[in-house]
Amino acid sequence: MDPKDVKPTRMKLLELKDRIELSEKGHNLLEMKRDGLIIEFFDLLEEAKDAMTKLEDKHEDATRALAIAQAVEGTIPVRSAALSLENSPRIEIGTKNIMGVVVPEIEGESVHTDVSERGYGTIGTSPRIDTAVDAYEDLVDAIIAAAEAETALRKLLDEIEKTKRRVNALEFKVIPELEEARDFIEFRLEEQEREETFRLKKIKDKKEEEEKAAREEAARRREEAES
Protein backbone atom coordinates (compact mmCIF):
# COMPACT_ATOMS: atom_id res chain seq x y z
CA MET A 1 0.00 0.00 0.00
CA ASP A 2 1.49 3.31 -1.10
CA PRO A 3 0.89 5.92 1.64
CA LYS A 4 0.40 8.56 -1.10
CA ASP A 5 -2.73 6.67 -2.23
CA VAL A 6 -4.36 7.08 1.19
CA LYS A 7 -6.93 9.85 1.71
CA PRO A 8 -5.58 12.07 4.51
CA THR A 9 -8.77 12.26 6.59
CA ARG A 10 -9.39 11.81 10.33
CA MET A 11 -11.75 8.90 9.58
CA LYS A 12 -9.03 7.10 7.62
CA LEU A 13 -6.52 7.82 10.42
CA LEU A 14 -8.83 6.19 13.02
CA GLU A 15 -9.40 3.24 10.70
CA LEU A 16 -5.63 2.80 10.21
CA LYS A 17 -4.95 3.00 13.97
CA ASP A 18 -7.54 0.20 14.51
CA ARG A 19 -5.92 -1.92 11.82
CA ILE A 20 -2.45 -1.41 13.32
CA GLU A 21 -3.74 -2.45 16.75
CA LEU A 22 -5.40 -5.55 15.26
CA SER A 23 -2.30 -6.47 13.26
CA GLU A 24 -0.09 -6.12 16.36
CA LYS A 25 -2.45 -8.35 18.35
CA GLY A 26 -2.42 -10.91 15.51
CA HIS A 27 1.37 -10.70 15.33
CA ASN A 28 1.72 -11.40 19.08
CA LEU A 29 -0.72 -14.33 18.90
CA LEU A 30 1.08 -15.85 15.90
CA GLU A 31 4.44 -15.44 17.68
CA MET A 32 3.00 -17.31 20.69
CA LYS A 33 1.63 -20.02 18.37
CA ARG A 34 5.01 -20.37 16.64
CA ASP A 35 6.79 -20.68 20.01
CA GLY A 36 4.23 -23.27 21.20
CA LEU A 37 4.68 -25.30 18.02
CA ILE A 38 8.47 -25.21 18.43
CA ILE A 39 8.13 -26.54 22.02
CA GLU A 40 5.88 -29.38 20.77
CA PHE A 41 8.41 -30.02 17.99
CA PHE A 42 11.31 -30.37 20.46
CA ASP A 43 9.21 -32.76 22.60
CA LEU A 44 8.82 -35.02 19.56
CA LEU A 45 12.27 -34.61 18.03
CA GLU A 46 14.26 -37.16 20.06
CA GLU A 47 11.56 -39.82 19.72
CA ALA A 48 11.38 -39.27 15.96
CA LYS A 49 15.17 -39.26 15.57
CA ASP A 50 15.51 -42.59 17.40
CA ALA A 51 12.67 -44.13 15.41
CA MET A 52 14.13 -42.95 12.10
CA THR A 53 17.63 -44.18 12.91
CA LYS A 54 16.21 -47.60 13.78
CA LEU A 55 14.14 -47.55 10.60
CA GLU A 56 17.17 -46.85 8.40
CA ASP A 57 19.21 -49.62 10.10
CA LYS A 58 16.36 -52.15 9.81
CA HIS A 59 15.82 -51.22 6.16
CA GLU A 60 19.48 -51.84 5.37
CA ASP A 61 19.44 -55.18 7.23
CA ALA A 62 16.23 -56.27 5.51
CA THR A 63 17.42 -55.29 2.02
CA ARG A 64 20.67 -57.19 2.60
CA ALA A 65 18.86 -60.30 3.92
CA LEU A 66 16.50 -60.31 0.92
CA ALA A 67 19.36 -59.87 -1.54
CA ILE A 68 21.20 -62.84 0.03
CA ALA A 69 18.04 -64.99 -0.01
CA GLN A 70 17.41 -64.16 -3.68
CA ALA A 71 21.05 -64.68 -4.65
CA VAL A 72 21.30 -68.08 -2.96
CA GLU A 73 17.79 -69.48 -3.37
CA GLY A 74 16.62 -67.65 -6.49
CA THR A 75 13.63 -65.33 -6.88
CA ILE A 76 10.96 -67.99 -7.36
CA PRO A 77 11.29 -69.69 -3.93
CA VAL A 78 11.29 -66.24 -2.26
CA ARG A 79 8.16 -65.21 -4.18
CA SER A 80 6.53 -68.51 -3.43
CA ALA A 81 7.20 -68.03 0.32
CA ALA A 82 5.77 -64.50 0.10
CA LEU A 83 2.57 -65.72 -1.56
CA SER A 84 1.95 -68.44 1.01
CA LEU A 85 2.06 -66.13 4.04
CA GLU A 86 -1.13 -66.10 6.12
CA ASN A 87 -0.74 -63.27 8.63
CA SER A 88 -1.24 -59.75 7.44
CA PRO A 89 -0.14 -56.86 9.70
CA ARG A 90 -2.99 -54.58 10.85
CA ILE A 91 -2.82 -51.23 12.59
CA GLU A 92 -5.25 -48.93 14.39
CA ILE A 93 -5.09 -45.41 13.00
CA GLY A 94 -6.77 -42.19 14.11
CA THR A 95 -5.92 -38.50 14.27
CA LYS A 96 -5.15 -36.07 17.09
CA ASN A 97 -4.73 -32.32 17.25
CA ILE A 98 -1.54 -30.55 18.40
CA MET A 99 -2.15 -26.76 18.52
CA GLY A 100 -4.45 -26.93 15.50
CA VAL A 101 -2.22 -29.32 13.55
CA VAL A 102 -3.87 -32.64 12.71
CA VAL A 103 -1.37 -35.49 13.21
CA PRO A 104 -1.82 -39.25 13.05
CA GLU A 105 -2.20 -41.53 16.05
CA ILE A 106 -1.12 -45.08 15.26
CA GLU A 107 -1.27 -48.22 17.33
CA GLY A 108 -0.08 -51.59 16.10
CA GLU A 109 0.86 -54.93 17.57
CA SER A 110 4.15 -56.57 16.71
CA VAL A 111 3.94 -58.33 13.36
CA HIS A 112 6.70 -60.72 14.32
CA THR A 113 5.58 -64.34 13.86
CA ASP A 114 7.03 -67.71 14.64
CA VAL A 115 8.35 -69.76 11.69
CA SER A 116 5.61 -72.34 12.25
CA GLU A 117 2.86 -69.70 12.00
CA ARG A 118 3.98 -68.24 8.68
CA GLY A 119 2.00 -70.49 6.39
CA TYR A 120 4.86 -71.90 4.37
CA GLY A 121 6.34 -75.28 5.18
CA THR A 122 9.73 -75.33 6.82
CA ILE A 123 10.87 -78.02 4.41
CA GLY A 124 10.11 -76.02 1.29
CA THR A 125 12.05 -72.94 2.40
CA SER A 126 15.54 -72.21 3.63
CA PRO A 127 17.00 -70.45 6.69
CA ARG A 128 17.97 -67.57 4.40
CA ILE A 129 14.34 -66.97 3.47
CA ASP A 130 13.40 -67.19 7.17
CA THR A 131 16.10 -64.61 7.95
CA ALA A 132 14.72 -62.30 5.23
CA VAL A 133 11.17 -62.71 6.59
CA ASP A 134 12.44 -61.97 10.13
CA ALA A 135 14.27 -58.86 8.88
CA TYR A 136 11.22 -57.56 7.01
CA GLU A 137 8.95 -58.21 9.99
CA ASP A 138 11.37 -56.18 12.13
CA LEU A 139 11.31 -53.45 9.47
CA VAL A 140 7.49 -53.34 9.45
CA ASP A 141 7.53 -53.07 13.27
CA ALA A 142 9.99 -50.16 12.96
CA ILE A 143 7.79 -48.52 10.28
CA ILE A 144 4.71 -48.70 12.53
CA ALA A 145 6.73 -47.22 15.42
CA ALA A 146 8.20 -44.40 13.29
CA ALA A 147 5.11 -43.51 11.24
CA GLU A 148 3.35 -41.50 13.96
CA ALA A 149 6.39 -39.54 15.21
CA GLU A 150 7.84 -38.82 11.77
CA THR A 151 4.57 -37.66 10.24
CA ALA A 152 3.75 -35.53 13.30
CA LEU A 153 7.21 -33.96 13.06
CA ARG A 154 6.76 -33.16 9.35
CA LYS A 155 3.29 -31.67 9.92
CA LEU A 156 4.58 -29.54 12.84
CA LEU A 157 7.49 -28.29 10.71
CA ASP A 158 5.07 -27.33 7.92
CA GLU A 159 2.94 -25.38 10.37
CA ILE A 160 6.01 -23.70 11.96
CA GLU A 161 7.09 -22.56 8.47
CA LYS A 162 3.64 -21.21 7.65
CA THR A 163 3.34 -19.39 10.99
CA LYS A 164 6.85 -17.98 10.61
CA ARG A 165 5.97 -16.60 7.16
CA ARG A 166 2.80 -14.98 8.55
CA VAL A 167 4.72 -13.45 11.51
CA ASN A 168 7.38 -12.08 9.14
CA ALA A 169 4.78 -10.70 6.71
CA LEU A 170 3.04 -8.85 9.55
CA GLU A 171 6.29 -7.68 11.16
CA PHE A 172 8.17 -6.58 8.05
CA LYS A 173 5.44 -5.67 5.54
CA VAL A 174 1.88 -5.19 6.81
CA ILE A 175 2.55 -3.28 10.06
CA PRO A 176 5.35 -1.03 8.66
CA GLU A 177 3.14 -0.11 5.66
CA LEU A 178 0.18 0.70 7.91
CA GLU A 179 2.44 2.77 10.19
CA GLU A 180 3.85 4.62 7.19
CA ALA A 181 0.32 5.42 5.98
CA ARG A 182 -0.67 6.54 9.52
CA ASP A 183 2.41 8.81 9.76
CA PHE A 184 1.64 10.25 6.32
CA ILE A 185 -1.96 11.09 7.33
CA GLU A 186 -0.82 12.58 10.67
CA PHE A 187 1.74 14.74 8.83
CA ARG A 188 -0.86 15.90 6.25
CA LEU A 189 -3.44 16.65 8.96
CA GLU A 190 -0.88 18.67 10.98
CA GLU A 191 0.07 20.51 7.81
CA GLN A 192 -3.59 21.23 7.07
CA GLU A 193 -4.01 22.47 10.66
CA ARG A 194 -1.00 24.78 10.30
CA GLU A 195 -2.36 26.12 6.98
CA GLU A 196 -5.76 26.69 8.61
CA THR A 197 -4.20 28.58 11.57
CA PHE A 198 -2.16 30.70 9.18
CA ARG A 199 -5.26 31.40 7.05
CA LEU A 200 -7.31 32.41 10.11
CA LYS A 201 -4.47 34.65 11.30
CA LYS A 202 -4.34 36.33 7.89
CA ILE A 203 -8.14 36.86 7.92
CA LYS A 204 -7.94 38.26 11.44
CA ASP A 205 -5.11 40.65 10.45
CA LYS A 206 -7.03 41.76 7.37
CA LYS A 207 -10.17 42.32 9.43
CA GLU A 208 -8.22 44.34 12.00
CA GLU A 209 -6.70 46.46 9.21
CA GLU A 210 -10.15 47.08 7.74
CA GLU A 211 -11.53 48.05 11.16
CA LYS A 212 -8.55 50.35 11.75
CA ALA A 213 -9.06 51.97 8.30
CA ALA A 214 -12.80 52.35 9.04
CA ARG A 215 -12.06 53.96 12.43
CA GLU A 216 -9.53 56.36 10.83
CA GLU A 217 -12.03 57.22 8.07
CA ALA A 218 -14.73 57.89 10.68
CA ALA A 219 -12.35 60.10 12.69
CA ARG A 220 -11.35 62.00 9.56
CA ARG A 221 -15.00 62.57 8.63
CA ARG A 222 -15.77 63.77 12.17
CA GLU A 223 -12.85 66.23 11.97
CA GLU A 224 -14.07 67.50 8.56
CA ALA A 225 -17.62 67.95 9.92
CA GLU A 226 -16.39 69.90 12.99
CA SER A 227 -14.19 72.20 10.89
Added chain:
Amino acid sequence: MDEKQLAAIGPEDFVLGFQLAGVEEARETTPASYEEDIQALLDHPDVGIIIARHEDVASLPDNVRSEVTGSVDPVVIQLGGGAGEGLREQIRSAIGIDLMEE
Protein backbone atom coordinates in the same frame (compact mmCIF):
# COMPACT_ATOMS: atom_id res chain seq x y z
CA MET B 1 -9.53 -45.35 15.65
CA ASP B 2 -10.03 -47.46 12.51
CA GLU B 3 -8.39 -50.79 11.83
CA LYS B 4 -6.39 -50.58 8.63
CA GLN B 5 -3.70 -52.39 6.72
CA LEU B 6 -0.25 -51.51 5.40
CA ALA B 7 0.56 -51.09 1.73
CA ALA B 8 3.86 -51.06 -0.14
CA ILE B 9 4.45 -49.48 -3.52
CA GLY B 10 7.50 -49.54 -5.77
CA PRO B 11 9.46 -51.82 -8.08
CA GLU B 12 9.27 -55.59 -7.78
CA ASP B 13 12.37 -55.97 -5.55
CA PHE B 14 11.12 -53.32 -3.13
CA VAL B 15 7.62 -54.72 -2.58
CA LEU B 16 8.72 -58.37 -2.48
CA GLY B 17 10.34 -57.91 0.94
CA PHE B 18 7.15 -56.45 2.37
CA GLN B 19 5.14 -59.32 0.91
CA LEU B 20 7.41 -61.59 2.95
CA ALA B 21 6.34 -59.68 6.07
CA GLY B 22 2.68 -60.28 5.16
CA VAL B 23 1.82 -56.94 3.54
CA GLU B 24 -1.05 -57.88 1.22
CA GLU B 25 -1.53 -54.56 -0.57
CA ALA B 26 1.83 -54.65 -2.35
CA ARG B 27 1.77 -52.79 -5.66
CA GLU B 28 4.52 -53.44 -8.14
CA THR B 29 4.65 -50.34 -10.23
CA THR B 30 6.60 -48.66 -13.01
CA PRO B 31 7.73 -45.01 -13.16
CA ALA B 32 5.04 -44.35 -15.81
CA SER B 33 2.15 -45.53 -13.65
CA TYR B 34 3.59 -44.53 -10.25
CA GLU B 35 1.56 -41.33 -9.82
CA GLU B 36 -1.72 -43.09 -10.63
CA ASP B 37 -0.89 -46.05 -8.38
CA ILE B 38 0.10 -44.00 -5.33
CA GLN B 39 -3.01 -41.83 -5.80
CA ALA B 40 -5.11 -45.01 -5.78
CA LEU B 41 -3.48 -46.09 -2.51
CA LEU B 42 -4.03 -42.64 -0.97
CA ASP B 43 -7.73 -42.98 -1.83
CA HIS B 44 -7.93 -46.59 -0.59
CA PRO B 45 -10.20 -46.58 2.47
CA ASP B 46 -8.55 -49.61 4.10
CA VAL B 47 -4.90 -48.46 3.91
CA GLY B 48 -3.37 -46.76 6.99
CA ILE B 49 0.35 -46.71 6.13
CA ILE B 50 1.88 -46.58 2.65
CA ILE B 51 5.51 -47.67 2.40
CA ALA B 52 7.28 -46.04 -0.55
CA ARG B 53 10.80 -45.40 -1.81
CA HIS B 54 12.08 -41.86 -1.26
CA GLU B 55 13.43 -41.60 -4.81
CA ASP B 56 10.00 -42.49 -6.29
CA VAL B 57 8.20 -39.91 -4.12
CA ALA B 58 10.85 -37.31 -4.98
CA SER B 59 10.17 -37.82 -8.70
CA LEU B 60 6.45 -36.98 -8.37
CA PRO B 61 5.13 -33.58 -9.54
CA ASP B 62 5.14 -30.93 -6.79
CA ASN B 63 1.38 -30.95 -6.13
CA VAL B 64 1.16 -34.76 -5.84
CA ARG B 65 4.34 -34.88 -3.74
CA SER B 66 3.01 -32.37 -1.25
CA GLU B 67 -0.25 -34.35 -1.04
CA VAL B 68 1.76 -37.54 -0.42
CA THR B 69 4.10 -36.07 2.21
CA GLY B 70 1.30 -34.16 3.95
CA SER B 71 -1.12 -37.08 4.16
CA VAL B 72 -2.14 -38.08 7.69
CA ASP B 73 -4.56 -40.93 6.92
CA PRO B 74 -2.95 -42.83 5.27
CA VAL B 75 0.56 -41.92 6.44
CA VAL B 76 3.27 -42.27 3.80
CA ILE B 77 6.62 -43.57 5.06
CA GLN B 78 9.57 -43.12 2.72
CA LEU B 79 12.53 -45.46 2.77
CA GLY B 80 15.91 -45.37 1.12
CA GLY B 81 18.64 -42.88 0.36
CA GLY B 82 17.77 -39.29 1.12
CA ALA B 83 14.58 -39.99 3.12
CA GLY B 84 16.12 -38.49 6.28
CA GLU B 85 17.81 -35.73 4.28
CA GLY B 86 14.45 -34.23 3.28
CA LEU B 87 13.38 -33.96 6.91
CA ARG B 88 16.79 -32.60 7.87
CA GLU B 89 16.44 -29.86 5.25
CA GLN B 90 12.90 -29.09 6.43
CA ILE B 91 14.16 -28.69 10.03
CA ARG B 92 17.02 -26.47 8.88
CA SER B 93 14.60 -24.25 6.99
CA ALA B 94 11.90 -24.06 9.72
CA ILE B 95 14.05 -23.87 12.88
CA GLY B 96 17.22 -22.40 11.39
CA ILE B 97 19.71 -24.96 12.69
CA ASP B 98 20.61 -28.56 11.89
CA LEU B 99 19.10 -30.58 14.74
CA MET B 100 19.61 -33.97 13.09
CA GLU B 101 23.38 -33.80 13.65
CA GLU B 102 24.71 -36.65 15.75
